[in-house]
Amino acid sequence: MTHSRQYYRQLIRTQRNQLSQEAQQQAAKSLAKHFLSLPEINRAQHIALYLPADGEVDTSLIINKLSLIGKSIYLPVIHPFSAGHLLFLSYDSSTTMVCNRYKILEPKLMKDDIIPVNQLDIICTPLVAFDKQGHRLGMGGGYYDRTLAPWFHYNSGPKPIGLAHSCQEVEQLPIESWDVPLPKIVTQKQIWDWE
16 A cells, blocks of 8 residues: 555654664765765766755765865755755855744855856755665755756756665655656665666
8 A cells, every 4th residue: 555645754754754863874984885885976067966854874984084085075055046946055064054934044145156067966855765676755945856857857967866774775766757766776775777
């Protein structure tokens, strides 16, 4: 039986938020190891990540390691004029951060720090849940589905990779026409690959 999207959002967010600090740290470490072993990460120069919120797997270890090996890191910023869309801004330890409307930290919007989405090599996406077919359930705003639509429909633009705790896997998600399935999802336990 497939439950509603809202059911999975509540269930998985609750499970994720119940992870102990130790479990979170272990997951972040193991996931970073899997992620950094991916050949496409080795080849990529411009990588978009995100800062964790609401129990999402911590990406700071990945960000630090990528910075150390000379990769350029970008974080999403909610577009101020185009509703439901994201901009991506360069990020390092000196970047000024502000809270967006969802209380998530993002780089302060500076025009010179924006990179056009099509110049990114990889976009790492947060997600609430995923299934064995690579379908991703987000928070419901559709920001990443809109951002990744050119990749999905025309196979152009940055490659998406989902990052998640293994407890976020479900058997089958209810999907909508606008949902963008992911070619790859990395958890602390394994790399899911549908390419």
